[in-house]
Amino acid sequence: MNGQSVDDPNPAAPDLADPDLADPDLDAPTDADPVPDQGPPTGDDVDAQERQHQPADLRMGHDIARAMAHHPPERAAEEIATHLRKFWDPRMRATILARVDRGEPMDDLLRAGVELLREGEIDPSEVRKPSGG
Amino acid sequence: MADPRRIDLVRSPHVEAASHLPLLPGSNVAFINAMAHVVVTEGLADEEFLRERCEDVDPYLEFIRRDENSTEATAAATGLDPEQVRAAARLYASAPNGSIYYGLGVTEHSQGSTMVMGLANLAMLTGNIGRKGVGVNPLRGQNNVQGSCDMGSFPHELPGYRHISRPEVRAIYEDLWGVSLDPEPGLRIPNMFDAAIGGTFRGLYVQGEDIAQSDPNLQHVRAALTSMELVVVQDLFLNETARYAHVFLPGSSFLEKDGTFTNAERRLGRVRPIMPSKVGKDEWQAVCEIATAMGFPMHYDDAAQIMDEIAATTPTFAGVSLERLDREGSMQWPVNEAAPTGTPTMHVEQFVRGRGRLVPTVFVPTTETTNRRFPLILTTGRILSQYNVGAQTRRTANSTWHPEDVLEIHPSDAELRGIRTGDRVELSSRVGTTTVTAQVSERMQPGVVYTTFHHPVTGANVVTTENSDWATNCPEYKVTAVQVAVANAGRPGDAADGAADGAELVGSRPSGASR
Numbered sequence: 001m002n003g004q005s006v007d008d009p010n011p012a013a014p015d016l017a018d019p020d021l022a023d024p025d026l027d028a029p030t031d032a033d034p035v036p037d038q039g040p041p042t043g044d045d046v047d048a049q050e051r052q053h054q055p056a057d058l059r060m061g062h063d064i065a066r067a068m069a070h071h072p073p074e075r076a077a078e079e080i081a082t083h084l085r086k087f088w089d090p091r092m093r094a095t096i097l098a099r100v101d102r103g104e105p106m107d108d109l110l111r112a113g114v115e116l117l118r119e120g121e122i123d124p125s126e127v128r129k130p131s132g133g
Numbered sequence: 134m135a136d137p138r139r140i141d142l143v144r145s146p147h148v149e150a151a152s153h154l155p156l157l158p159g160s161n162v163a164f165i166n167a168m169a170h171v172v173v174t175e176g177l178a179d180e181e182f183l184r185e186r187c188e189d190v191d192p193y194l195e196f197i198r199r200d201e202n203s204t205e206a207t208a209a210a211t212g213l214d215p216e217q218v219r220a221a222a223r224l225y226a227s228a229p230n231g232s233i234y235y236g237l238g239v240t241e242h243s244q245g246s247t248m249v250m251g252l253a254n255l256a257m258l259t260g261n262i263g264r265k266g267v268g269v270n271p272l273r274g275q276n277n278v279q280g281s282c283d284m285g286s287f288p289h290e291l292p293g294y295r296h297i298s299r300p301e302v303r304a305i306y307e308d309l310w311g312v313s314l315d316p317e318p319g320l321r322i323p324n325m326f327d328a329a330i331g332g333t334f335r336g337l338y339v340q341g342e343d344i345a346q347s348d349p350n351l352q353h354v355r356a357a358l359t360s361m362e363l364v365v366v367q368d369l370f371l372n373e374t375a376r377y378a379h380v381f382l383p384g385s386s387f388l389e390k391d392g393t394f395t396n397a398e399r400r401l402g403r404v405r406p407i408m409p410s411k412v413g414k415d416e417w418q419a420v421c422e423i424a425t426a427m428g429f430p431m432h433y434d435d436a437a438q439i440m441d442e443i444a445a446t447t448p449t450f451a452g453v454s455l456e457r458l459d460r461e462g463s464m465q466w467p468v469n470e471a472a473p474t475g476t477p478t479m480h481v482e483q484f485v486r487g488r489g490r491l492v493p494t495v496f497v498p499t500t501e502t503t504n505r506r507f508p509l510i511l512t513t514g515r516i517l518s519q520y521n522v523g524a525q526t527r528r529t530a531n532s533t534w535h536p537e538d539v540l541e542i543h544p545s546d547a548e549l550r551g552i553r554t555g556d557r558v559e560l561s562s563r564v565g566t567t568t569v570t571a572q573v574s575e576r577m578q579p580g581v582v583y584t585t586f587h588h589p590v591t592g593a594n595v596v597t598t599e600n601s602d603w604a605t606n607c608p609e610y611k612v613t614a615v616q617v618a619v620a621n622a623g624r625p626g627d628a629a630d631g632a633a634d635g636a637e638l639v640g641s642r643p644s645g646a647s648r
Contacts, residue, residue: 048500048614049563052350052599056327063243063603070495083604086296087289089320091333127296129486130449 080113
C-alpha cells in the first residue's frame, strides 16, 4: 500500500483515504490468525463464514475428504466411498450424488469418492466385526 | 493433565498434576502426535507389543517420525512448551502402568475421532493396553451413555455394535418380531434437522434429551422443530424442547426405573425403583403402547423380560439377566459362554478385531479460525453443580452455586475490552449472538474464553457452529471463534452516570469510572 515497505524507517501516517484502511476487511485472516496451513491441502476453499450456510452433505463431505487427503488419491477415494456407504442415510447419499451429476463445484477428492460410491455396494468385510467393545 | 483451562483437577486439596499442558482449543491431534513422536524418536516404544499385537506398524512409525509431528513443529498449533511435552511423554511412556482418561469434550472437535485414534495409538505404542491399570478410558458425559450405545442408539447399528447392513444380524430381529428391517443407516441428529427443514423428515420422538438447548446453532434447531408435523417429547420436566412439542409424555426419574445403567467400564449395574412411577406407567410401557397403536402389538410383562430379549439377541449380553444381576451383583460385558462371569479387562490376548491397527493421525485443523472480527476462541463445558442443560439441576438448590452461565475471560483480554467481573457482555460468533455475565479469571489463557450451557436464558449454543467431527458428526462445541464486548446497559447503575452509550463502552472507559 502506498509503496511503503515494512522496512521503511519513516513510515508516513496511515492514509485513511485508502479504502483498505478506512474500511478494513474484518473477515480477512491476519498474520496473527493465519489460515491453517498444516494438514493436507484440499480444493475446498470455502471460508469459515460461508461454511455455516453450506448444505450439510457438502460440508460434511468436504470434512471427510480433508481427513482422507493424506492418503494416495485412489485410496482416499475408496475411504470416502466406504465412509459414505457405512454411515450416511440414503437421502444424503442421493443428494451428494445428484450434485456430482449436475457438475456442481466440489473438491476433486470428494467427487472421486462419490463417483466410487455410485459404483459399488458396501463391502461385507468392512462391517463383519462389531465396531465397539 | 492436558486442558486449555487450569481446571480444578490440575490442583485441588487432594490432587496435583505433575504437569499441566494448557494446549490451545482445537489442537488435540497435533498434541497427541507430538507425544507419540517423542515416544518413537526417543526409543520409548514397546517394540515387543508392537510386533506381537499390532499391525500397520511401519507406515505409522514412518508418519509419526516426520518433523511435522515434532514438539517444536506442533508448538505453533498447540501453544505448548516443547520441553514440557517431552517431559509428559517420557512420564507416560516410562510408567509401569500408564492409563489415559479423556473427557467427553475430546470428541466435540472436528477431529474428535482422529484424536481418539491418536490416544489408542499412544497406548499401543507403549504397550499400555490389555491389562489391569492401563488402557484408554473415556469419561462419559452421562450416566448411561455406554448403555444406550451398547443398545444400538447409533443410526447405523443394531445392539452390540453390529452394522445394520448385515443380513444375518437383521434376521435375528426380523424372525423374532415378524417384520422386515430397513438395511440402510438412518440420519444423525443434526442431519435430521436439515432433513426436517428440507421437508423429508416430518416427525420426531425425543426421550429425555433437550435438543432445543443442547444442540449447536439453536436457531437452526428451532427452525427444524417448527418444520416438523409431529414432535413428541417424553421427559421428566417440561424442558425447552417441550415448547415445540405437539404431544408431551411424562417421563420418570431414576428412582422410579427398573433395569440397568452401564458405565464406561462396561459394567451393568442394577437400577431398582424405590417407588412406583408417579405417572402410573413406566417409560417403556409408553413405547409399547405407541407401537401397539401403530399396529405392532408390543408387549412385555416387565423389565426383566426386556433384558431377556436383549440377552437372546445380542451375543455380548448372552449371559445377562436382571435376576442374575440381582443375585451375583454387577457385571462387565461381554458376558457369554466365553466369559461366564463377565470381562473386567478387554484386549488381553488380542484385540476384538484381532491385531491392533495403528492409524496415521494427520492433523487437519478446524476451518473455524479466528480473525479480526472474531479474535477469541470460545470453548464450552459443564461444571459440577449443574447437569448438562440443567433440566433437572436448575430446579434444585444447586442453582445457589451456579445461578447463571458466566463467561470466563483472561485478565488481559478483559482489560483490552474494558470488561470487569460482573459486567454483562455480548458474545458473538459467525452464527449468532447472546449476552452473558463476565468473570475475569486466570484459569483461562489469553485468547480463549469459556462458558457453560446450563441455562436456557443464556443459550450458549446460539453461538456454536454447524461444524462437526468428520467421522461421527459430533458437533464442534469446543472451538468457536468469537468476539466479546461490554453489552449495552452492561452494568447495573450505568444508565444513571450517562455512560450507557454502547459506542463508548468498548475498551474506552477509564478504569473504575462508574464504581
